[in-house]
Amino acid sequence: MAAVDLTSHPGHLARRLQQAHHLLWNTMVSEEITSSQFAVLNTLVAEPGLDQRTVGERVGLDRSTIAEVISRLGRRGLLDKVRDPRDGRRFLLRLTDDGVRTHRRLTVRTARMNQVFLAPLSAEEQAQLLGLIQRVADAAEGLRDPAEPLITR
């Protein structure tokens, strides 16, 4: 009977948090555009002409995943993809007018959704939560590269 209390496991809570978010996103923001796709649109609004890899880096997706997300957005006509004439390996990405419009429309709804999502917390607690998550995530991402493995056998 060595079972553990899952509510003390950050991984489990992180998954539940994301599920909760996904649920709210679907009902309050969009059923077509996902949260990740919105993040890509948002990045390209700020920095048009980025290449695929850099967009992935900005939103925190590896190159395989970002490729799929982008191809889906391309298929829907929300962005264009052209070979970089200066570097034949890269694709340069740019939103279409439709992409820009979609981004603008969703931005409003996203803000509203975030409000509802965080409503159970006071303004102070909201800031705390975001800050704490960020610190943990940043630290873990910093552990990616180091040569020495993490496994403490």
Added chain:
Amino acid sequence: MAAVDLTSHPGHLARRLQQAHHLLWNTMVSEEITSSQFAVLNTLVAEPGLDQRTVGERVGLDRSTIAEVISRLGRRGLLDKVRDPRDGRRFLLRLTDDGVRTHRRLTVRTARMNQVFLAPLSAEEQAQLLGLIQRVADAAEGLRDPAEPLITR
């Protein structure tokens, strides 16, 4: 130029948190058993003989997803699945010896991993983080059922 700062978006942070966790899990706990699979094992250690749906409820997975997770665990011989003789709709689940052993082995590593994961925070902050996430997740889950839709058009 209406781009938004993604670091203020809880959904984006939740995804990053989960990714970070996934990374640490893979390197410090197991590459074969995922965090969700462990949650299922853990639930069945505490309550052997549960049916599929209830397990899904305990760990926060819908019935489609839990079915796949369980079938994978079954294929690896970590649990057994038998029809409930008293209710032909249900499958009753029970860990095999191998399943129990696996759970025990991973429990230790999981604790170590959680420590590393939360290391950037003080003990107090760790408790805060877990509590805040839980409140937000609980509240959002409470919004599932209500008859009236959430869409504020």
Added chain:
DNA sequence: CGGGAACAGTCAGTGCGCTGACTATTCCCC
């Protein structure tokens, strides 16, 4: 007792997310 609602599980379809192996292009240094 009989029939419809409720319920457990499955299946098909979509999308995210990762790793590891592969191709094509460019870069850099000898």
Added chain:
DNA sequence: GGGGAATAGTCAGCGCACTGACTGTTCCCG
């Protein structure tokens, strides 16, 4: 200039996660 390392992207394979439609079983009420 030529060749090997680095880089951008693709592809195959695995696994999670959700919805919506479907099958089969049980439950409950008239």
